Amino acid sequence: MQAPISQPVLRVALPVPLRQLFDYLPCVNQPFPLPGSRVLVPFGPRKLVGIVIEVASESAYPMEKLAAVEKYPDEGQAVLSPETLGLLQWCWNYYKHAPGEVVYSALPPRLRKAGGTIPPPPVVYYLTSGGNQRLLQPAGHIKAQFRLLRAIGEGASTAPLLRAVSSSWKPQLARLIEQDWVQSETQSCARLDPSAGPMLNKEQQAAVDAASASLGEFHCHLLDGVTGSGKTEVYLQLLERVLSGGGRALLLVPEIGLTPQLVKRFEKRLGFEPVVTHSGLSEGMRMQAWATARSGRASLVIGTRSALFLPIPDLKLIILDEEHDASFKQQDGFRYSTRDVAVKRAAGLGIPVILGTATPSLETFNNASCGRYSWNRLRQRATGAAAPTWRVLDLRQQNMRGGIAVTAMTAIGETLEQGHQALIFLNRRGYAPVILCHQCGWYASCRRCDANLTWHRASKRLLCHHCDNTARVPAICPHCSADALQGAGEGTEQLEQVLGNAFPQTPLLRFDRDTVRRKGEFERLSDQVKEGQSCLLVGTQMLAKGHHFPKVTLVVIVNLDQALHSADFRALERMGQLMVQVAGRSGRDQFPGEVILQTHYPEHESLLNLLRSGYESFAAELSVERRAACLPPFSHQALLRSDAHDKDEVIGFLNRARDCFPAGEALLYGPFPAMMERRSGRFRWYLLVQAAERRWLHRQLDDWVEKLRTLPAARRVRWAVDVDPQDY
Ligand code: ADP
Ligand code: ZN
Ligand code: ZN
Numbered sequence: 001m002q003a004p005i006s007q008p009v010l011r012v013a014l015p016v017p018l019r020q021l022f023d024y025l026p027c028v029n030q031p032f033p034l035p036g037s038r039v040l041v042p043f044g045p046r047k048l049v050g051i052v053i054e055v056a057s058e059s060a061y062p063m064e065k066l067a068a069v070e071k072y073p074d075e076g077q078a079v080l081s082p083e084t085l086g087l088l089q090w091c092w093n094y095y096k097h098a099p100g101e102v103v104y105s106a107l108p109p110r111l112r113k114a115g116g117t118i119p120p121p122p123v124v125y126y127l128t129s130g131g132n133q134r135l136l137q138p139a140g141h142i143k144a145q146f147r148l149l150r151a152i153g154e155g156a157s158t159a160p161l162l163r164a165v166s167s168s169w170k171p172q173l174a175r176l177i178e179q180d181w182v183q184s185e186t187q188s189c190a191r192l193d194p195s196a197g198p199m200l201n202k203e204q205q206a207a208v209d210a211a212s213a214s215l216g217e218f219h220c221h222l223l224d225g226v227t228g229s230g231k232t233e234v235y236l237q238l239l240e241r242v243l244s245g246g247g248r249a250l251l252l253v254p255e256i257g258l259t260p261q262l263v264k265r266f267e268k269r270l271g272f273e274p275v276v277t278h279s280g281l282s283e284g285m286r287m288q289a290w291a292t293a294r295s296g297r298a299s300l301v302i303g304t305r306s307a308l309f310l311p312i313p314d315l316k317l318i319i320l321d322e323e324h325d326a327s328f329k330q331q332d333g334f335r336y337s338t339r340d341v342a343v344k345r346a347a348g349l350g351i352p353v354i355l356g357t358a359t360p361s362l363e364t365f366n367n368a369s370c371g372r373y374s375w376n377r378l379r380q381r382a383t384g385a386a387a388p389t390w391r392v393l394d395l396r397q398q399n400m401r402g403g404i405a406v407t408a409m410t411a412i413g414e415t416l417e418q419g420h421q422a423l424i425f426l427n428r429r430g431y432a433p434v435i436l437c438h439q440c441g442w443y444a445s446c447r448r449c450d451a452n453l454t455w456h457r458a459s460k461r462l463l464c465h466h467c468d469n470t471a472r473v474p475a476i477c478p479h480c481s482a483d484a485l486q487g488a489g490e491g492t493e494q495l496e497q498v499l500g501n502a503f504p505q506t507p508l509l510r511f512d513r514d515t516v517r518r519k520g521e522f523e524r525l526s527d528q529v530k531e532g533q534s535c536l537l538v539g540t541q542m543l544a545k546g547h548h549f550p551k552v553t554l555v556v557i558v559n560l561d562q563a564l565h566s567a568d569f570r571a572l573e574r575m576g577q578l579m580v581q582v583a584g585r586s587g588r589d590q591f592p593g594e595v596i597l598q599t600h601y602p603e604h605e606s607l608l609n610l611l612r613s614g615y616e617s618f619a620a621e622l623s624v625e626r627r628a629a630c631l632p633p634f635s636h637q638a639l640l641r642s643d644a645h646d647k648d649e650v651i652g653f654l655n656r657a658r659d660c661f662p663a664g665e666a667l668l669y670g671p672f673p674a675m676m677e678r679r680s681g682r683f684r685w686y687l688l689v690q691a692a693e694r695r696w697l698h699r700q701l702d703d704w705v706e707k708l709r710t711l712p713a714a715r716r717v718r719w720a721v722d723v724d725p726q727d728y
Helices: 082-095 099-104 129-135 143-153 159-163 169-178 202-213 231-244 260-270 283-295 338-349 362-369 406-417 492-502 521-530 561-565 571-583 605-613 615-629 647-659 694-710 712-716
Strands: 009-013 022-024 038-043 046-056 123-127 182-186 219-225 248-252 275-277 300-303 315-321 352-357 374-378 389-394 421-425 434-437 454-456 461-463 470-472 485-488 508-511 536-539 552-557 594-599 636-644 667-679 682-691 718-723
Touching: 009 038, 009 099, 022 038, 022 046, 046 099, 082 099, 082 338, 082 718, 123 129, 123 143, 129 143, 143 159, 143 169, 143 182, 159 169, 169 182, 202 219, 202 231, 202 374, 219 231, 219 362, 231 248, 231 260, 231 315, 231 352, 260 300, 260 521, 275 283, 283 300, 315 338, 338 352, 362 374, 362 615, 389 406, 389 605, 406 421, 406 492, 406 552, 406 594, 434 454, 492 508, 492 536, 508 521, 552 571, 561 571, 571 594, 571 605, 571 615, 594 605, 605 615, 636 647, 636 694, 647 667, 647 682, 647 712, 682 694, 694 712, 694 718
Parallel strands: 219 352, 219 374, 248 300, 248 315, 275 300, 315 352, 389 594, 421 536, 421 552, 508 536, 552 594
Antiparallel strands: 009 022, 009 046, 038 046, 123 182, 434 485, 454 461, 461 470, 636 682, 636 718, 667 682
8 A cells, every 4th residue: 555645735924914824735747946935826816925934744724625826936936035034933923923924024015926026136238349340330220229239339338228218128139139239247236445434432443343253143232322422433344344254234224314325424435335225215126125135246235124134145244223213113014123133133143233322222221231232332422522511491481482492592593693503303393283272272183083183384284193184274263263273382383483583594494204205305404404504403303313413513402391291101211312312413523512401390300310410320210210110121011902993892802802811920901092092083902911021921922812813802803912012
């Protein structure tokens, strides 16, 4: 008797919100696909592109019930490397998220479609000697061919340039190549002359030495450097070292941090163009960046959160700049921390990772304090400039003009008289956060959210900043018909007006999402600032990040008081980070800087500590409080988020979920409503699980999430688990 032939089974990740892999039979008569390769499979009535995770020898389902793969779009070649697959697998286990959705976050959008393929590397075209001769004989040509020949002869060497010459450039060019008049070769990355950087100071050198010593092994370094201390120089020198040894590197930056200036700085110093990628690029450009990174033609990849999973052969160093930045946390769908996964990736590869910041998150601060990360401090500004001095302006009983105290106005005036620049920071765009009726107290609120509508005066709109709901500004009160509507509070648009009236001769540049909508607008504005003419800058946190404006000598922080009363235990930490980052824009060059903090609470303990003793002392104090309260990073959390149009369904589901959480050492809080309960018409409630031990928590979560799937109440709501949540 013959032994039954065991049939191999492909375990496939599919883009569906289910926490499982799906079994398929391979295509008949075709070579076996490798793990990491794409497959096109039937899924109910649909066809989906999936990724083979493993080739198994058996299935929990009867073989005859399994469908077969329809097609291997890449002929069974892997598009994801074993390294990436391993990391993704860790992610879906850790974040309790559907494997297919996790895997898709590592695929460029084009490869999520069966028709999308990995583009070949770009090529350049040049004339052969035959082609050059042919160019001298203008007679007897096909017109389009001759135009192409001439263009190539004049230096148009790439596809985009030739596309502009003739609409039929592709077939015509093929003919020219056939006749041996034109040849092509793979375009090498542009090489420029690298330029030398400054001599590092002692602190910088120590940081470079420490990180260099750990090349080739996993190690986490916190590069804790005050604003302007030359962290970027440290990155550059490390990169030079890694790249000259033939290694490659990945630099992750916050969303707003990725500016053309930053890229140019790296390009100029290193002498080649880095691959740049972020989610704002077109699908085609993201595909090209992915393919270039994967081919190893780029030694350095710079990108935002979405670059975390890029395939990079011989990756030897990961740098995460501004590690505390909130944009590193993915806030919907597959919710992950870019920082934590980057550390995991480095651990898997056995390479060092550098976390740079002037204001470490308490998580990182704690990891450095307990010695898990090495801690490299840069305490001096690299240019020799002194740290800015703080002035706390007690707003109680101050004369105010549109949100700015008269004392602050005077200081702004003096700064401008000296020919310097002043930066006015307010983290609220629009004209006024509320519009209300002075007669009856009516105010404009969003129909779909528990939020006020922000008055955008210039565009004559009321706008919800949470769901983008908009309405026209009513001429009279919709409630009592009085002609008594007025704004309450200030936004950047109003500051612009107030300052414009106070300093009519001074150019004023506003930086917020309303003014910096178009691509390149931020660069245009910041180039203007860098020209150095005396001017006023008004803006939101967009202005807080990393920019080097040498002529800014005064920063006015208009209002951060909300954070002092927030129910969010991270509010103070974030406020401190924001304050230090904004303040760091002041006095970065030859003129000393000042920062004015407007507040109604000048005696607040944490504020005073931050101002007197600096961020490290501030963070240490917050740590003591967190430890005493058993809050992260001294405990571990997972948040079960749920929302629906019907509030009772949400609460009902969370109560069931609570009932079936395994008994043990976890603390359960809730169900409780989100800080903004209703958003886009849906009620949002949470259940928070907290435990002292991470491993224990994760074991419970695994069982729990399985149980949640089977609850009938779960089908009537939207729900997701957020591991290590950052906002509530
Ligand atoms: P950070 O990234 O910490 O904000 P940068 O690396 O941008 O700081 O440096 C701030 C400024 O100091 C830049 O203009 C930079 O060219 C300059 N700089 C950095 N390191 C040195 C150094 N060792 N000597 C002189 N200037 C330096
Ligand atoms: Zn009214
Ligand atoms: Zn809304």
